[in-house]
Amino acid sequence: MNARAALAATFFPFHGGVHPPEHKDESSGSPIVAGPIPATLVVPLHQSIGNMAKALVNVGDVVLKGQMIAAADGTVSAAVHAPTSGRIVAISPQRVPHPSGLLEYCITLESDGADRWIERTRFDWRNADGRAIRDYLRDMGVVGLGGAVFPSHLKIGGAKDGLDTLVINAAECEPFITCDDRLMRERASQIVEGIKILQQLLQAREVLIGVEDNKPEAVDAMRAAIAGCEFKIDVVVVPTLYPSGGAKQLIKLLTNKEVPSGVRSTDLGVQCFNVATVYTIYRAIEHGEPVISRVVTLTGNVERPGNVDALIGTPIADLLAFAGNKADSDSYIYGGPMMGFEIPGTDVGLSKAGNCIIAKSSGLFPPKPAEMPCIRCGKCADACPAELQPMDLYWFGKSKNFGKAQERNLFDCIECGACAYVCPSNIQLVDYFRFSKSEIWAAEKSKKAADQARERHEFRQFREEREKREKAERLAAKAAQKHEAAASSADPADAERAAKIKAAMERAAAKKAEAAAQAGESAAPADATAAPVTEAVAAPVAEAAPVSQLDPEKAERIRAAMEKRAAEKAEQEAMSPEEKAAREAEKKAKIEAAMAAAAAKKAAKAAEAAKAQGDQADGSGA
Numbered sequence: 001m002n003a004r005a006a007l008a009a010t011f012f013p014f015h016g017g018v019h020p021p022e023h024k025d026e027s028s029g030s031p032i033v034a035g036p037i038p039a040t041l042v043v044p045l046h047q048s049i050g051n052m053a054k055a056l057v058n059v060g061d062v063v064l065k066g067q068m069i070a071a072a073d074g075t076v077s078a079a080v081h082a083p084t085s086g087r088i089v090a091i092s093p094q095r096v097p098h099p100s101g102l103l104e105y106c107i108t109l110e111s112d113g114a115d116r117w118i119e120r121t122r123f124d125w126r127n128a129d130g131r132a133i134r135d136y137l138r139d140m141g142v143v144g145l146g147g148a149v150f151p152s153h154l155k156i157g158g159a160k161d162g163l164d165t166l167v168i169n170a171a172e173c174e175p176f177i178t179c180d181d182r183l184m185r186e187r188a189s190q191i192v193e194g195i196k197i198l199q200q201l202l203q204a205r206e207v208l209i210g211v212e213d214n215k216p217e218a219v220d221a222m223r224a225a226i227a228g229c230e231f232k233i234d235v236v237v238v239p240t241l242y243p244s245g246g247a248k249q250l251i252k253l254l255t256n257k258e259v260p261s262g263v264r265s266t267d268l269g270v271q272c273f274n275v276a277t278v279y280t281i282y283r284a285i286e287h288g289e290p291v292i293s294r295v296v297t298l299t300g301n302v303e304r305p306g307n308v309d310a311l312i313g314t315p316i317a318d319l320l321a322f323a324g325n326k327a328d329s330d331s332y333i334y335g336g337p338m339m340g341f342e343i344p345g346t347d348v349g350l351s352k353a354g355n356c357i358i359a360k361s362s363g364l365f366p367p368k369p370a371e372m373p374c375i376r377c378g379k380c381a382d383a384c385p386a387e388l389q390p391m392d393l394y395w396f397g398k399s400k401n402f403g404k405a406q407e408r409n410l411f412d413c414i415e416c417g418a419c420a421y422v423c424p425s426n427i428q429l430v431d432y433f434r435f436s437k438s439e440i441w442a443a444e445k446s447k448k449a450a451d452q453a454r455e456r457h458e459f460r461q462f463r464e465e466r467e468k469r470e471k472a473e474r475l476a477a478k479a480a481q482k483h484e485a486a487a488s489s490a491d492p493a494d495a496e497r498a499a500k501i502k503a504a505m506e507r508a509a510a511k512k513a514e515a516a517a518q519a520g521e522s523a524a525p526a527d528a529t530a531a532p533v534t535e536a537v538a539a540p541v542a543e544a545a546p547v548s549q550l551d552p553e554k555a556e557r558i559r560a561a562m563e564k565r566a567a568e569k570a571e572q573e574a575m576s577p578e579e580k581a582a583r584e585a586e587k588k589a590k591i592e593a594a595m596a597a598a599a600a601k602k603a604a605k606a607a608e609a610a611k612a613q614g615d616q617a618d619g620s621g622a
């Protein structure tokens with residue numbers, strides 16, 4: 001029995017998966033070293049999913065290491081901090097590590113070389129309520145470091161009766177990447193302290209740490225560190241199979257629970273945190289250190305592959321120089337070779353999502369052969385961990401039949417690339433899936449904008465009508481007061497004025513009755529003089545004011561919509577951040593479903609029309 005087999009423990013295989021060459025040995029043998037303090041750091045403001053953080057500093061400000069330089073904006077957002085001490089020299093759109101190559105706001109910091117910290121204090125989380133803990137983690141910039149950068153505070157709390165299983169994702173299944181492996185080997189006890197905090201915050205009944213069997217030293221270190229834990233905790237060794245580090249795949253591997261499409265793992269009693277994120281939670285809570293650095297693997301075509309604790313914002317060029325970039329490197333992958341992407345340039349600053357930088361050369365990564373037609377071999381479906389039919393998704397994406405792609409669960413695709421890896425026709429399937437997703441999101445965005453514009457217009461109409469009505473009522477009340485005062489006065493001048501007012505009112509009422517009769521209205525009395533005085537007072541005033549043009553039924557509909565919205569707002573305000581995020585996800589799913597249905601309907605109509613045309617052509621040909 002080899003060492004790996006000896007480590008194997010209970011697990012529940014998921015569908016599909018592939019086993020690309022690991023390339024872990026190049027970097028896994030070197031201990032983590034502190035990265036360089038570059039002369040200039042480019043810190044992206046958008047370092048978590050959700051809203052970009054809001055800058056708190058100005059150009060020229062002097063800042064200390066760990067000082068918050070941008071605050072979270074809204075619930076789904078996280079703060080950003082100065083990675084070292086120095087001076088802010090720019091706040092401007094710059095290139096960031098993103099496949100689009102689009103510019104995003106970054107804070108450029110000129111380092112003073114002193115690396116002076118702000119004052120750091122431990123956070124007394126045991127005496128803090130859930131909200132205070134969430135706010136603290138948000139303000140310390142804690143996000144998922146596995147690559148998804150989901151703000152961690154949104155994953156704290158929410159499960160009222162506690163969690164069945166807290167899963168710690170230490171699988172690190174992508175080839176080349178070894179930063180989590182080294183972190184576990186070298187800082188296992190600090191990771192376990194972080195796990196203890198999470199276990200208590202989430203009231204987790206058990207903790208399972210999933211590690212692939214190609215990291216036996218990490219497994220030993222973690223097993224030694226969990227000894228003495230007072231709760232149920234285990235290190236589960238799973239076979240090396242990509243993508244076992246996908247959250248859904250790891251949850252299946254460790255708990256045998258399948259997370260269905262559109263369902264959150266917390267609904268099944270499971271929550272998953274990356275091992276590096278847990279480490280930062282520990283540093284933030286026990287040492288008052290915000291997330292200003294991360295361990296990143298520098299590998300590929302470099303002289304000294306290894307793992308570096310690098311400051312966020314360090315230009316990739318500085319990291320490559322640190323690792324001894326070779327002259328024939330031609331491009332650079334940010335992340336792993338399966339799910340990563342090529343960076344637009346080495347001037348971009350390291351972000352919290354950056355777990356690996358791979359220098360590419362034509363020797364290490366030969367050019368991809370040209371795409372050939374799909375031969376429907378089904379290998380992609382066999383490899384897909386999400387149990388999708390990638391060849392169908394490819395076809396629907398290529399023919400821009402996005403509704404059908406959605407119907408076939410396009411959004412369950414985790415873009416792992418396993419399908420493209422096995423495709424004998426060299427089809428870059430994930431590119432087609434990303435294209436389809438972006439098109440669908442763009443369509444949804446414009447539909448949402450149109451809906452919002454329509455709603456705004458209707459609300460405005462309603463508000464204007466209401467204001468007109470209220471004004472008319474106010475004027476009527478005022479006129480009635482005046483009339484009564486004049487009628488009861490002993491002064492002959494007042495009596496004369498009252499008579500004039502009455503006559504004017506009667507004339508106006510008659511005019512109104514005449515207009516109403518012409519318009520076919522029957523409600524107004526034909527004989528205005530016979531109307532009671534109070535009605536006669538109100539009539540001319542109401543006539544003087546603009547008459548509501550809004551259909552009462554429509555007004556009622558708008559009023560009901562406004563009341564519904566107010567109730568929803570109140571309900572939302574009472575929700576926890578996680579519940580809000582879940583609500584948003586639910587809304588999104590509904591919108592997606594509606595779009596899919598609309599697209600399907602459109603496609604059916606088009607097919608019908610085509611058939612009719614065909615029939616017609618057949619008929620005319622006969």
Ligand code: SF4
Nearest residue numbers: 374375377378380423
């Ligand atoms: S693996 Fe490639 S060729 Fe085979 S069915 Fe899938 S897309 Fe087509």
Ligand code: SF4
Nearest residue numbers: 384413414416417419
């Ligand atoms: S990229 Fe998407 S479709 Fe392809 S194997 Fe991964 S999950 Fe399946």
